[in-house]
Amino acid sequence: MRKFALLTCALLALSIRDVGAQEMPSSIAFPGSFWITAGEFIPAERGNVLGQAAFEQGITVWERGSWFLIPHINVSAMADSYGYAWNNRTPARVGVKIVRRVPGGLLQASGGMMFEPNAEDGERRHPAAAVDYWTGWAAERAAQRGARFGGFPGYAWASSGLIAGRDPHNWITTAAAQQGLVALRSPLFSVVPYAGGAISFDSKRRPWENRASYDAGLKLVRPFVGGVVETGVAARRQHELLTSQVHSAPVAYVNLWIGWNPRSLITR
Numbered sequence: 001m002r003k004f005a006l007l008t009c010a011l012l013a014l015s016i017r018d019v020g021a022q023e024m025p026s027s028i029a030f031p032g033s034f035w036i037t038a039g040e041f042i043p044a045e046r047g048n049v050l051g052q053a054a055f056e057q058g059i060t061v062w063e064r065g066s067w068f069l070i071p072h073i074n075v076s077a078m079a080d081s082y083g084y085a086w087n088n089r090t091p092a093r094v095g096v097k098i099v100r101r102v103p104g105g106l107l108q109a110s111g112g113m114m115f116e117p118n119a120e121d122g123e124r125r126h127p128a129a130a131v132d133y134w135t136g137w138a139a140e141r142a143a144q145r146g147a148r149f150g151g152f153p154g155y156a157w158a159s160s161g162l163i164a165g166r167d168p169h170n171w172i173t174t175a176a177a178q179q180g181l182v183a184l185r186s187p188l189f190s191v192v193p194y195a196g197g198a199i200s201f202d203s204k205r206r207p208w209e210n211r212a213s214y215d216a217g218l219k220l221v222r223p224f225v226g227g228v229v230e231t232g233v234a235a236r237r238q239h240e241l242l243t244s245q246v247h248s249a250p251v252a253y254v255n256l257w258i259g260w261n262p263r264s265l266i267t268r
Helices: 002-015 140-144 263-267
Strands: 032-040 050-058 062-064 067-080 092-102 105-115 125-137 154-162 172-180 190-202 211-224 227-240 246-259
Touching: 092 125, 190 227
Parallel strands: none
Antiparallel strands: 032 050, 032 246, 050 067, 062 067, 067 092, 092 105, 105 125, 125 154, 154 172, 172 190, 190 211, 211 227, 227 246
């Protein structure tokens, strides 16, 4: 918990800057993003602190109206305090995606090659493909430009595809949504009670890929130009869909997201 608290303070300090002196980048020639998340997320693994970080960089090689063709690279790292093999990974991906700007969000399809050892045979290269959707409403887009967080912020997203190098032939689908209410605003952060849920399932019926969870929580949100940092706690109830087991536990987390700028395509 001490490390978690220090990371939270560091990310909040990183985000406190003079947003009035900066502008959201208008170019979409080199869209990319960087994010970090850390916390205790999984009720079935009480006490296991999980950390993830990812970086993606693309280049727009074709654009027509709301359509974009973007070759990209993605590298990420994951580690946990329990040392589970499936939580300690460093996958990388090279591919190309076609992005469609839609009202309030983005729809994209991607394909390429993933580099991560397969848990069964050690093979490091695997085809990867996915379809993704993201939309945010109320404060999300204004917050990305450094405006104060307000109103009824929320989002929904979904992803489906071959996305796990450790299990390369397993088609995994995940969807999540969250709705919040800004209860208090200050010059430094907003206090946001929220409710949310997520569900995932796969083609190989792995127990850890077939879960539904529901959250009721409270988070502190600090938007800044090009990104958002937040830290929160929630009561989470998680259903194991194949075994019918149910786990409930408090969770705590800190998230940082910076984009330059897949999400800002929606404001262009």
